[in-house]
Amino acid sequence: MWSIAATGMVTGLGLIVAIGAQNAFVLRQGIRREHIGTVVLLCALSDAILILGGTAGIGALVSRFPQALDLLRWAGAAYLAWFGIRSIRSALKPSSLGAQEPRSRGSVVSTALALTYLNPHVYLDTVVFLGSLGNQYGTSGRWIFAAGAVAGSVLWFSALGYGARSLAKFLKSPRTWQILDVLIGIVMLALAVLLLLR
Helix, strand or coil, rough: HHHHHHHHHHHHHHCCCCCHHHHHHHHHHHHHHHHHHHHHHHHHHHHHHHHHHHHCCCHHHHHHHHHHHHHHHHCCCCCCHHHHHHHHHHHCCCCCCCCCCCHHHHHHHHHHHHHHHHHHHHHHHHHHHHHHHHHCCHHHHHHHHHHHHHHHHHHHHHHHHHHHHHHHHEEEHHHHHHHHHHHHHHHHHHHHHHHHHH
């Protein structure tokens, strides 16, 4: 039982730890100490919904309708490109951590949801891949596997979001924020291009 949960956790972590748009956003919000509890909760809850949905068999439905993933791919690429350009534009107007204009909770929530649900890879990773792996453990084992994967997601987003706070003191200078914004912008634009090419 514990080995199945551990396998689920390690597999889930292996899929979500990679640098991506969602992780970059969680890191940024954690550094800014802005609505981070909401962001961590939304990301972890979204992963839980998708993992449990895949375990319940929704992955088969997603596999039958690849057009839905194509639509998400184009929408996700457009959103990532917009977010990347916005980050690079922000780098052209340097500001310190304290001087940056705070974002509303609604703006942060909509961005977190868009970066999660407009990414077709999140469906392939959580719904199809983790759901398929979990279902190999039989009727009861699949839910233990899913619980491990969900626990891994909660652990990761909590560590990333709240751990980023310790970086805030190193990011007080406007120059550092310029570099961070440029790096985030480049990552977002690269992910948009990769989405379109795959």
